[in-house]
Amino acid sequence: MFNKEEFRNFVESKIVNLYNVKGSLTKEQILTAICQFDCNINEYLKLKPANCSLKLHRIFDLSNKPRNVSINYWFLYIFGFNRCYKCQKILLISDFCTINRFWNKINKECKSCNKISKLNRNKIRDKEY
Ligand SMILES: [Zn+2]
Secondary structure, eight states: OHHHHHHHHHHTTTSSOOOGSSSSOOOOHHHHHOOSSSHHHHHTTTHHHHHHHHHHHHHHOOOTSSSSOOHHHHHHHHTTTETTTTOEEEEEEGEEEETSTTTTSEEEEEHHHHHHHHHHHHHHHHHHO
């Protein structure tokens, strides 16, 4: 089961340069922004995307993070979880099917949502014939 508190502690443990957290943003603001999945982190922190990215790269070591992956999903992935884009639940990576063409090899929808999608697809196909 996903525990937001544990995830927050995990993200906090990944801070490599606390000095850079000071200034315009507090550590609390950054941690809260990374632990929410309602909007993009730069929108959440009210920063321009490039500026936000620069700040985050100073605070955390993101050298292994693929460029187009948001920091929220990246840390969630290292933590062993993923967020289903359909039911929006945060679930264990094992609750998702493997898809090789994605950066994390994880399907975007969880296994139970995938089952429902498949059933619906079959229903539509049955109607067509
Ligand atoms: Zn789902």
